[in-house]
Amino acid sequence: MAELRLYVTATERQAEEILDILSDCFMEEDYALGTTEVDEKADRWEASVYMMLDEEAELFERIKAALAESFSHLPIEREVLPDIDWIAKSLEGLKPVRAGRFLVHGSHDRDKARPGDLSIEIDAGQAFGTGHHGTTAGCLEVIDRVVRRYEPRNALDLGTGSGVLAIAVRKLRKIPVLATDIDPVATRVAADNVRLNGIATGIALETAPGFHSAAFAKHGPFDLIIANILARPLIKMAPQLVQHLSSGGNVILSGILASQRWKVIAAYNGAGLAHVRTIWRNGWVTIHLRSELL
Numbered sequence: 001m002a003e004l005r006l007y008v009t010a011t012e013r014q015a016e017e018i019l020d021i022l023s024d025c026f027m028e029e030d031y032a033l034g035t036t037e038v039d040e041k042a043d044r045w046e047a048s049v050y051m052m053l054d055e056e057a058e059l060f061e062r063i064k065a066a067l068a069e070s071f072s073h074l075p076i077e078r079e080v081l082p083d084i085d086w087i088a089k090s091l092e093g094l095k096p097v098r099a100g101r102f103l104v105h106g107s108h109d110r111d112k113a114r115p116g117d118l119s120i121e122i123d124a125g126q127a128f129g130t131g132h133h134g135t136t137a138g139c140l141e142v143i144d145r146v147v148r149r150y151e152p153r154n155a156l157d158l159g160t161g162s163g164v165l166a167i168a169v170r171k172l173r174k175i176p177v178l179a180t181d182i183d184p185v186a187t188r189v190a191a192d193n194v195r196l197n198g199i200a201t202g203i204a205l206e207t208a209p210g211f212h213s214a215a216f217a218k219h220g221p222f223d224l225i226i227a228n229i230l231a232r233p234l235i236k237m238a239p240q241l242v243q244h245l246s247s248g249g250n251v252i253l254s255g256i257l258a259s260q261r262w263k264v265i266a267a268y269n270g271a272g273l274a275h276v277r278t279i280w281r282n283g284w285v286t287i288h289l290r291s292e293l294l
């Protein structure tokens, strides 16, 4: 059966509020929700709920009721989604992505870098992380800010995928970075990308599930930990992650849907970290937290 999205067009701020309302409305259900930027200059965004075609009538009424109080003036629109091979599509014609001072591009776009850009070359391949996903771009933006402000001396990139975030840290500062992934294919691809980006030393790669490796004790503790995984494993690993964090250290978490952010923040507050800020990209959030200086 075909899929459909019902959506509301709004400003970015309104779209965030709408997403919060819809997240509450569909809290324990499996509907995908998201916000997408349509026109940056005009501040036009869409907040969407995705569903099967036969669910439309019921969900339309629920969305209408949920938005009645604050957004009844915004029409609910519909789009039937075409059957697309999303994997093939995602590999086609990837354009360079800007996030913070970084420009992440494929080898075909080397010439797109401008003076002052920190360019990272990643070709779409077998590991996640070309910069196009809201979680990767969100991490890059926060990494730029955090590394400049706090000048970390030892970093960990947990769930490194293509290695893009470890490479980003190393491009900003010549500090040691441990980059790990549960998937041996990802650590292999990351090693290739590290070389491709001209980084000869400083990034150690390790295949490991979560914190199950002696490499963490050997290379840690870390004063910057980045983990772009998913909300559930991030919540589970909060106590271990904090054990490997230095006093005053920074943590950047992503892979979290906007609707899941409070649970993740609560888990890390419980483990002793303070929330600094949350940024949004296409329905995904990236969270920056900090430990107290002891």
Ligand SMILES: C[S@@+](CC[C@H](N)C(=O)[O-])C[C@H]1O[C@@H](n2cnc3c(N)ncnc32)[C@H](O)[C@@H]1O
Residues within 6 Å of the ligand: 127, 128, 129, 130, 131, 135, 136, 139, 158, 159, 160, 161, 162, 163, 164, 165, 180, 181, 182, 183, 186, 208, 209, 210, 211, 228, 229, 233, 255
């Ligand atoms: C969303 S991708 C992020 C890749 C890259 N860091 C980025 O930001 O684009 C998540 C990565 O985490 C890895 N991963 C998932 N669960 C993990 C775990 N428990 N321990 C280590 N790596 C994990 C996956 O194999 C995948 O490469």
